Amino acid sequence: MSREINIFVSYSHRDDDWHERLIAFLDSLKFTRLKAQDLKSGNLYQNARFHYRAWSDKQIDLGSNWKPEIEDAIRQARVAVLLVSTDFLASEFILEQELPLLIDRSNSGELAIFPLIIRPCLWRETAWLQEIQIFDAGQAMSELPKHEWEKKLVEFSLRIDEQLESERSGQELVDEEPESIEEIFTSSAVDQPVYKAPLQEKNASGNEFHTWNGVRKLIDESGFCETGEYVVDGVLLFRTVKQRTWLAVTQRQLFCVLDGEKTRKRGRLIQWHESLSQNLPVRARDRANAQTGLLNVGTHVNWLYSKRLHKSPGELEEQVTKLLENA
Incomplete structure (x- = not known):
């Protein structure tokens, strides 16, 4: 039904x-x-x-x-x-x-x-x-x-x-078992796109995900970018044994990538992208008694973020705002 x-x-x-x-x-x-x-x-x-x-x-x-x-x-x-x-x-x-x-x-x-x-x-x-x-x-x-x-x-x-x-498509308000936190990416892309291996990795449960370099390559080669446009920075919003959600910016656009079993089967990891020339207000809020909070960026609302990755809504708002401003 x-x-x-x-x-x-x-x-x-x-x-x-x-x-x-x-x-x-x-x-x-x-x-x-x-x-x-x-x-x-x-x-x-x-x-x-x-x-x-x-x-x-x-x-x-x-x-x-x-x-x-x-x-x-x-x-x-x-x-x-x-x-x-x-x-x-x-x-x-x-x-x-x-x-x-x-x-x-x-x-x-x-x-x-x-x-x-x-x-x-x-x-x-x-x-x-x-x-x-x-x-x-x-x-x-x-x-x-x-x-x-x-x-x-x-x-x-x-x-x-x-x-x-x-x-x-994976954004239901549920709390899955979180993975242990580790360093996801150490540096942003500069001057030109260079993708260091590995581009994908498996977790302890056998689920395969893009690494940060894999996310960059996915976006750069998606067809949504113009000549000379490529990913310059990003942030991991959400990480569990089943799903990862990334925000990434090029010089002109903001991308949201939801990497999980459902989106891989559909061939639609890139959920949305928005021009940075538009006003994209950022607002994060806590969810009581939950391991996740909710992030709004422009008209895109209720995107889950992990409290284990982002300790407070204010800190996440500031991080995403700077991400947009510094692209």
Whole structure:
């Protein structure tokens, strides 16, 4: 049975046309993992494996008590999409009833906010929006021809898919048995990429992982880097007998590599990458009675870090911030 993860959509009713366009793209996400044999099974939703449900106030029945329904939808959501326009920014309902709850959950690391500028507006002058990463540098969708904004909505939808997929591909909030801590890498890459052996290693349980040099080589040869761009520094966030999570920076981008059995089988160790030209706020927080904490970088939230590697959230925030600044 597939698992639902809600996407909360906040918008002005005057932008209903853009709301409908976005919903169509988000609805299509739930079926992207269907294989050919699944199409004739009669159980599309069961075979979809990961069922996204986009929610907006259109799903509130006439005469219902709307406030608790909205609050409940926000509490369930893992992602919030903001369709930003002049009418959105002028809506007292959105400002008073939706955004405070969304921002509180975002600040606690429980939800990622994805603003999409759909019409030209005063978003650059809006103080609360300056703390949130804006998609595509704030390009208004309405200024683009249809074939261009359709491409942008594809990219936007895939970013949401990436965010939610990261939560199920080894990022469940569980504490596995930690490995003993040892020196993982001793120096960063300089001037040019030189990969010293070994590039992979096995732990005592027989699980194979990339070394730091292996992570560098993986990213440098991934096809995501431009000519002359290569990894210059990194940090190991999480280390257990089953999984390792790395952050690594090139001169232009930040990469997240999740090295584990699941991601190796899928051939997708690189979970995401972001341009360093964008604002990437860093926030780490503790988890009571757990061996792990949670790290947010930009719109990527709830990435596990090991307390055995990073003693306090503040120290990790400072380390990752310096990593981004010194790239």
